[in-house]
Structure formats: C-alpha cells, structure tokens
Amino acid sequence: MCGIVGYAGYRDSQPILLESLKRLEYRGYDSCGVAISVNSALETAPTIEVHKDVGRVVDMEKNLPCVHGRVGMGHTRWATHGEVSPANAHPHLDCSGRIAVVHNGVIENFQSLRDELSREGHHFSSETDTEVIAHLIENYYSGDLERAVARALAELVGTYAVIVMVAGHEELVVARRESPLIIGVGDKENFVASDVAAVLDYTGSVVYLEDGDIAVVSGESITITNNGDRVQRERQVIPWSVEEAQKGGYEHFMLKEIHEQPKAIENTLKGHISLIEPLIALDVVKDEGLEDVLIVACGTSWHAALIGEYVIGKLCHLPVRVKVASEFNHYDMAMDKTWVWGISQSGETLDTLQAIKKARALGCPTLAITNVPGSSITRIAEQVFYTRSGPEIGVAATKTFMTQLVALYLLAMSFASLDMMVYEGLIEGLRLLPSKVQQVLDEVGKIAQHARELSPYANVFFIGRGLNYPVAMEGALKLKEISYIHAEAYPAGELKHGPFALLGRTTPVVAITTKDDTYEPMLTSIKEIKARGPQVIALAEEGDEDIEQFVDAVIRLPQVDPLFSPFLNSVALQLLAYYTAKERGCPIDLPANLAKSVTVP
Numbered sequence: 001m002c003g004i005v006g007y008a009g010y011r012d013s014q015p016i017l018l019e020s021l022k023r024l025e026y027r028g029y030d031s032c033g034v035a036i037s038v039n040s041a042l043e044t045a046p047t048i049e050v051h052k053d054v055g056r057v058v059d060m061e062k063n064l065p066c067v068h069g070r071v072g073m074g075h076t077r078w079a080t081h082g083e084v085s086p087a088n089a090h091p092h093l094d095c096s097g098r099i100a101v102v103h104n105g106v107i108e109n110f111q112s113l114r115d116e117l118s119r120e121g122h123h124f125s126s127e128t129d130t131e132v133i134a135h136l137i138e139n140y141y142s143g144d145l146e147r148a149v150a151r152a153l154a155e156l157v158g159t160y161a162v163i164v165m166v167a168g169h170e171e172l173v174v175a176r177r178e179s180p181l182i183i184g185v186g187d188k189e190n191f192v193a194s195d196v197a198a199v200l201d202y203t204g205s206v207v208y209l210e211d212g213d214i215a216v217v218s219g220e221s222i223t224i225t226n227n228g229d230r231v232q233r234e235r236q237v238i239p240w241s242v243e244e245a246q247k248g249g250y251e252h253f254m255l256k257e258i259h260e261q262p263k264a265i266e267n268t269l270k271g272h273i274s275l276i277e278p279l280i281a282l283d284v285v286k287d288e289g290l291e292d293v294l295i296v297a298c299g300t301s302w303h304a305a306l307i308g309e310y311v312i313g314k315l316c317h318l319p320v321r322v323k324v325a326s327e328f329n330h331y332d333m334a335m336d337k338t339w340v341w342g343i344s345q346s347g348e349t350l351d352t353l354q355a356i357k358k359a360r361a362l363g364c365p366t367l368a369i370t371n372v373p374g375s376s377i378t379r380i381a382e383q384v385f386y387t388r389s390g391p392e393i394g395v396a397a398t399k400t401f402m403t404q405l406v407a408l409y410l411l412a413m414s415f416a417s418l419d420m421m422v423y424e425g426l427i428e429g430l431r432l433l434p435s436k437v438q439q440v441l442d443e444v445g446k447i448a449q450h451a452r453e454l455s456p457y458a459n460v461f462f463i464g465r466g467l468n469y470p471v472a473m474e475g476a477l478k479l480k481e482i483s484y485i486h487a488e489a490y491p492a493g494e495l496k497h498g499p500f501a502l503l504g505r506t507t508p509v510v511a512i513t514t515k516d517d518t519y520e521p522m523l524t525s526i527k528e529i530k531a532r533g534p535q536v537i538a539l540a541e542e543g544d545e546d547i548e549q550f551v552d553a554v555i556r557l558p559q560v561d562p563l564f565s566p567f568l569n570s571v572a573l574q575l576l577a578y579y580t581a582k583e584r585g586c587p588i589d590l591p592a593n594l595a596k597s598v599t600v601p
C-alpha cells in the first residue's frame, strides 16, 4: 500500500527521498511524488516545490529538476479515493501552497469535512481524502504547526500516518493512528517512513511511534507527545541488514526469498530447539483454562493457519478454528475460553489487526505470529512469536509463509503431550527441514521445465487432501498473483461436486500426492480427472514409482514424515508459480493491483 518518507537534516533531501521511496516500492503503488521545502534567497518567501506523477519512481526521477532543500517528504500512492492521476498523487498542499501533507490510511469523514471546507472557501485540487488534512491544518495554523496538526487530526475519523511541513521551517510534524510510522534516528539528521526498509541505507536505529503519537522531527531532535503529554519512545536497533533487503544477484526478490528458505527455517528454529537436546523453549505461555484456539489471518498467512489447524489438531487434540480475518467481524460464536492467534508476516494487515482488537475486546488472550519487529500487531497482541525470515520484499509471500509454518509446528509440539519417541522424531523432522528444502531448490531446473509447459494455459486447478489441501490453496494463490493465470484449489474429493464441469484438455491439474492416508483416495481422484482429459502434474515423493502410470508429469520431492510434507510441497509450488510467471513475462515482484502490506479495510 502507500509508502511515506520524510527527511530533516543537513543534507539535500531530494536524493535521500527518492532512494527511500525506491525501497518502499515493494509495498505496491501506482503514482508517486516528493515535496521539498526550498531554501529560498533571503529576499523571497520560502516555498514548497512539489513534483508528482503516475507510474514508477525512476520515471518521475527522470523528469525531476534538481531541487535543493534540507527538509522534505515523499510518497508512493496506492489509489483508494480517486483515480490514478498526477493530481491525486501525494504530496497535497493547502490553498496557500505553504503546507504540504503526505498520508497513508483512510479518512472516513473526508466528504463532510471537504463540504464544510469548500463552503468556507477552500479550493480542492484532487479527489483524495488526504487533501482535506492540508486544508484543515491551514485553518488552524498561526505559527505553531504541531498545535495546528493536533487540532486538525482531532477532527478526523479513520486511520492515518501523516507527515506535514510548512515552507521555510526546518522540521516535520508526523503522526499516526492505526497506520505504521517509524522514525529512523541519524546523526544530526532524522528520517521518517512507513517501514524500516526505507531507512536501512541510512541508519540502523529506529523509534516506533504508537497510536496517537505526534512527533516534531528536525535534524537535531525528536520530541513526541501523545494526548498532549510528552512521551518517550524507546530507540531500537533494526535486526535487518541493508544486504538482506537487496536482490543479491537474483533476478527478482521473490526468487531470492525462495532460495533463502533453508536459512529462514533454521533461524526461526534456532533458539527454540536445541541442536543437541530435543528441547523446545518458547516464550509463549498458554493460560490455564483455555479450551480452544481460534486463528485469524489473511491470504498466505491464512493458508499457514489452515495447515496449523491440522497440525495442532493432530498433535494436541485441541479444537482449532481458523477464520479469514476480514470475516471475523461478522463472526458470533462463543469464545469464553478461546485463545486467539493472529498471523501476519507484515504485522500491519488492517483486517488482522482489527480481528485481534475485537478478540481483546471480548476478553480473549491473544498471540501474534509476525516477521516484523515493532509492527502494529506486536503492540496489540499480548504475546508475540517472531518468525526470523529477515525482510521479505517480493509481494508474494514465500519465506515468511515457511517460517509461519515452523512457528505453528513449534507451538503445536510445545502444547502437545507426546510420547518421548514421537517427540524426538518430530524434533528430528524439524532439524532436517533446511536440508530437505534445499534438495527441492536443487531441482529448480526440472520444476522450471514444468512451469514452461503450464504457462500457456488460462486456468489451472490445484488439488490436495488433508494437510495438503491448504498447500494446494497456497499454490493456487501464488500462481494467480504473479502469473495472472486463473488458478483454483479444491480438496480433491470435492471436484466431482461441481468443478468437474470445467475439466477438459485446457485445464491442467496440479495434484499433491503425499504418502499418507490421503494417497489412495488421491489416486482415485486423479483417475477420475484423467478420464475427462486434463493434463495432471503430480507432486510425489522420491521412490513412489506407482504414480507415473496415472499422471502426465511428476515433480519429485525428497521423502519426509508426511506431517512435514507441506514444507516441501510449498517450495515446489512457489518455484512452479515463479517460473510460470517468468515465462509469461510478468512483473513478478510487483504484481498489478497488489500491495505487500494491506493497510486498508
């Protein structure tokens, strides 16, 4: 979604703003802009120079005059109110052109505010909700920007992360409510951004703002107030390096992140299972008296939750419910003794944050599973389990999904009462995962070949059973989001209840055939499918010679305990989606209309 950046310090802000905006491109956007407070000559009034356009930051940069100024802001917009146009791109100015604003979030009462401001004589140049903020601040501004911003924000209903500046002033006023905002702390310079990726090039230390915070940021100082009171926010070290947020020689971030999975799994396991003793040491504590678990999440994180549902059910015999976070608002079941877990790699997905808030309001204990330190979900949930994937830049989640699975398996194992032999076997299974995943990655060439065969089709079905049905869902999601091929996942046994009507020579089927109790029924489903004409590509383990006779192609995977098969099947399906999208020439890291973290309802 939208990304915002700001700079106040001793250097020219323009190149810093542009580089920071490029670091936020992964969030997804359709237009961009920068505003710089220009150091005017003494005899002329200070001004704000704004440049904005539709399209990529690099394209805007080509037509950008060199503007000098030590304070500025920038924005990448993902349209919500109004079409994609230069006028609707941020920053937005007030009538005088002396106050500039960039904003992430949604102002719900913007229409009534705009009507009121128009009656007062304000002229609007865009269709956005954001522009009302600039005009409201203009109404209240008489020399004290912080005060004017506070008064204007008090009138807003909705969510925001904003940066505001006034021409000629050496400071930015920034604020947040339910939209992420951080301050990167430098030496005689400070940086503001929607997430740490934007500031990694300049500093390793950040302050995470809390809801309701208003901060005045200059090169020399940062002062924060909340509800009028001065507050201190801890300065924290960013646990990610610049290199981790770069492509490192890979053609796409997604491919790099797929290949980082053995390391990401190892890092997430580290500290939780000892390499010598079969121990799991988690910081997560289960309250006495809790009788079931409800997991809320969106997209890929929801698929991880569905796999978790099987694993927790199997190992702990604990009832688990899984809800798409945006549906949780419409959910009205008894939750007296329910532990609510929210899974979100970004920790900023609004639907998931709102679901966790609702759970807390209902009095349920809450646990967040996230990859981003300091993200909003870590402030809302009572307990946090951090996955350790490092930054994920590609819009398609890959390594964060893998480590969410690690987290769920660890949680399930830690709450289960298992026979020691079974327990040790599972620990061994976890330990072997990085090398098994690496073996799948080593077969990348063969999977790419299958992807080339899949690439001309317009529709693909993915089928699985049991634990691997959600894996099929994840495979279909990966394929549709980056290759734009329509892909649907079905529990294999369900195809004959309707989707069979669509099967034919032009609808290939990817079938996950794991050697567990789902294997025989899966073969039955495959035979029924083959009788109707589709090509079938099977994911099958090494040594399964029978499968060849029933399908058209086989992607071979190393043997593992079937409980761990989702890890290997998912990697193969990620590679299948990646190489299909590459064959079709799609913009893999920045798929159309998608955003990395979805911070709007």
Ligand code: AGP
Residues within 6 Å of the ligand: 298, 299, 300, 301, 343, 344, 345, 346, 347, 348, 349, 352, 395, 396, 397, 398, 481, 594, 595, 596, 597, 598
């Ligand atoms: C994954 O490939 C998607 N881009 C998307 O479904 C994503 O998983 C979803 O938006 C949830 O994000 P989160 O994990 O950051 O909450």
